Amino acid sequence: LTFDLGSGTVSDLGERALIARITARLPLAPWVLVGPGDDAALFQPDPRMAEALTTDAFVEGVHFDRRFCPPDAIGHKALAINLSDLAAMGASPRAALLSLILPGDFPISDLDAMLDGMLSLAARHRVAVVGGNIARSPAPRDGLGPAPLMIDVTATGSVAPRRVLTRAGAQPGDDVYVTGTIGAGAVGLHALLEATGSRPLIGVGREATGWADAQARYLRPEPRVRAGLMLSRNRAAGACVDLSDGLADGVRQIAAASGVGLVIDASVLPIDETAARWYAARQSDALDAVLAGGDDYELLFTSRRAHRGRLQEARRAMGGLPITRIGAVTRDREIVLHTAGGPRELPQGFEHFR
């Protein structure tokens, strides 16, 4: 593969094209089971086991806004988005590294609160924060900066090689499921934006204080670590992905990686009740918003019909987390959304640089 060294900028290409450009250049070693493109990478330090490895940067002004994200929520979420990636691989989280870039005027009390949020989530999932690094944000100069707060967490977890959940494991005839409810993450962000008057995305009223449930889902998402483990442990799931970039994106990822199609039934989607009320109060259609909206850290997975017993077993071990069948895997590679008004296209997910 060669690349034309054009004169364009990264904004001209867009995020997915950039990722494709980079991954096309990465040679894989024999000890790598899963390379770039899944929720986490998998490599084998030892033939009997695999280590999942993932990193996700969390950047002020891009992924969060200090004007309405309290520091403990920033710390919580920076780790949660990485644990969610491990969960989607069926890996048991083990260790995390913390890379911090702090503005020089960042208050120590905020640093402590940020650690509170991160370490209480780490303790609940028995993740050891084993190291990292810390650097000052660059001071403003020559039109650069002041720079944002940045938190880059790397997480690693273990999984037996034959139990790994990738995006590529879907087969025609499988059922498609989603854990929990969807849509609350995006509504929580909208509510926070309205309450603080920053760039309201849906500009009706300033009644955000009533939407505490959704705000909590946005600020402190619960990674589905146990669900991922239970689905991998008895091999109940075929393919699995987390919904950090929205359901529409997750559906496309599984379809593309598995070489299959997916039919989703809009009428059974487990839309969060607060989210439904939010859109109803604005006479706005919830469906497209819920499908496109990211920040839902649920798991989307497929399961063979012959494995319904295994799925029941896994479900019992998940402690009351709802699981909803929302569609099926098809042989032809189309993605179809069935609605009362007929079949519809899925909206696009979030993309950087666009």
Added chain:
Amino acid sequence: LTFDLGSGTVSDLGERALIARITARLPLAPWVLVGPGDDAALFQPDPRMAEALTTDAFVEGVHFDRRFCPPDAIGHKALAINLSDLAAMGASPRAALLSLILPGDFPISDLDAMLDGMLSLAARHRVAVVGGNIARSPAPRDGLGPAPLMIDVTATGSVAPRRVLTRAGAQPGDDVYVTGTIGAGAVGLHALLEATGSRPLIGVGREATGWADAQARYLRPEPRVRAGLMLSRNRAAGACVDLSDGLADGVRQIAAASGVGLVIDASVLPIDETAARWYAARQSDALDAVLAGGDDYELLFTSRRAHRGRLQEARRAMGGLPITRIGAVTRDREIVLHTAGGPRELPQGFEHFR
């Protein structure tokens, strides 16, 4: 341990106090062999082996300057600083993750060149870049940004638990050694700053173009991966640390972690020839600058005198890399620098937030 939630900022505390504040809060799990504070963390996914894990952010305006660092050097160095940390643990590098935060107007040709630099170093050390993530730098708003280019690399490597090289392995009576030569990294930076007219640190003349050797050492440092492996393989070394923050800092790190003192002989320090010429041309004392200057990615290590045979063996396998005995480990916990003019204190190393 409790922390007073004072009203100060992170700049009031300084980097080392910040790191101490964070690490004091990190509970360690049974599968963690080495937690925060060494070159890399070590955990055991499996009782028979250990995985070293390290992350180092590389931030424009703090760690590099795009005005005089070509993109391929940025990519090379972002990986090299992490491989150097693995080398200092005696670990064999396996996989790396790449977390990129790119300004929207970053040229695609620069991205390609950055990958060239990183991937050619990765290929030479058989490191698989297995994933990562990419995000746009935040657009300027409300006095924030434009944000710098940021590259956060995480690297992992394998080492047998009994062969791990930590900072804590020095014992009284050991000899102290350093690989290669020191001082060229800092001089390379000075030369580049002078050549481009940016904040000259030693303000004499603009003759930087003649210092190509030192510039190359600064821009494209060679991590001592093979040396670290050889020193761990036959257990020739006791303690080991890389010199990313300078020799003075490395000496202090080993002394503190091992609970020993170190006596260093200034007259035998392997000061890089170009660096020596640079300081001589400026009638400036090289010694303090060389001791304090970072960006030397050499290994500082201790070795028992009874293990001189092992060290000879390791040295033969390093392919011509010089190794110099520069001092000894003492029981009393003082750090002493012997010079022709009598004993001297070591200068401080680089610290963020100061």
